[in-house]
Amino acid sequence: VARAVHHAHERGVLHRDLKPENIVLDEHDEPYVVDFGLAKRLEPCAIDKRSSAIVGSVDYMSPEQAAVIPRRLTFAADIYSLGAIFYELLTGNVPVQGGSLAAVLEQLRSPEPVRPPRELDACIDWELELVCLKCLEKDPARRYGTAAELASDLTSTLVERTGAIE
Numbered sequence: 001v002a003r004a005v006h007h008a009h010e011r012g013v014l015h016r017d018l019k020p021e022n023i024v025l026d027e028h029d030e031p032y033v034v035d036f037g038l039a040k041r042l043e044p045c046a047i048d049k050r051s052s053a054i055v056g057s058v059d060y061m062s063p064e065q066a067a068v069i070p071r072r073l074t075f076a077a078d079i080y081s082l083g084a085i086f087y088e089l090l091t092g093n094v095p096v097q098g099g100s101l102a103a104v105l106e107q108l109r110s111p112e113p114v115r116p117p118r119e120l121d122a123c124i125d126w127e128l129e130l131v132c133l134k135c136l137e138k139d140p141a142r143r144y145g146t147a148a149e150l151a152s153d154l155t156s157t158l159v160e161r162t163g164a165i166e
Contacts, residue, residue, distance in 0.1 A: 002082055002154065004033045006147035009075045014040050016073070018081035019060040020088070042074070058104050059094040060084040063138050066108040076140035079147060083135020090128065091120045095136055111138060127157045 001023055008015060015022075017038040024032050038055055056065050062080035064071050087095040095114040098104040114136045117124045131153050137143045144150040 001031050001033060002147045002151035004031070005078050005082060006151065008033070009078070009147055012041050014042050014073060014075060015078050015081070016040055016065070017056045018078055018085065019057045020085055023085070056081070058101060059096070061108065062140070063108045064140055066105045074140060075146070076143045079135050079143045079150060080140070082147065082150060083132055086132045086135065087114070087117060090117045090124050090132060093120065113138065125157070131157060
């Protein structure tokens with residue numbers, strides 16, 4: 001999935017709504033990213049001026065998508081969403097929870113980090129937790145630089161842990 005997202009990014013496309021429902025498996029269990037209805041072609045120095053518009057699914061939305069003041073979105077927003085999906089795969093929970101849309105948006109906007117997955121399940125591999133938390137950094141500059149880097153780290157960690165060949 002990270003490689004597919006990287007493929008879109010290489011073509012200048014930001015998905016903006018990555019979530020489990022937008023990942024489908026074919027008959028060979030190969031994943032595909034679908035529903036590019038909210039996707040946007042990134043243009044240099046472009047700022048989304050729709051300050052009141054919430055674009056994306058809040059449970060997987062990056063903090064910069066939830067910002068009150070419009071900000072230029074980068075591919076880092078999709079990296080965060082991939083991390084949110086991964087967090088849910090690891091823990092069974094979305095990374096930011098709240099009783100209402102307003103509460104979730106406030107948590108996204110807060111400087112507080114996401115609760116580490118190993119606090120929810122001590123059996124989670126610590127290296128996988130590190131990969132996940134790097135995706136979920138509040139500061140986009142601290143996330144993976146590309147989805148390909150994320151895919152590489154996941155692959156090397158999983159191969160190391162399972163002995164499987166890519």
